[in-house]
Amino acid sequence: MSNDEKNYTKLDVVSGKSYFICQCGQSAKYPLCDGSHKNTSFSPEKYVASADTSVSVCGCNDLKTVVCNCA
């Protein structure tokens, strides 16, 4: 995969806080879930931050894994 094909969204997180990452791609607040998945087969993926940092939400494929190595 070339750098041009890498597709991720940065998300600033706070240690100990839970985040619900959109898996359906419909959220207006992407990469965070806003409930738009209600009529789909998708559900958000819970991510608990282990540090105050910025993570990369992967968008390389249909399933948006929380953290990827694209950054």
Ligand code: FES
């Ligand atoms: S809005 Fe996409 S999983 Fe909730």
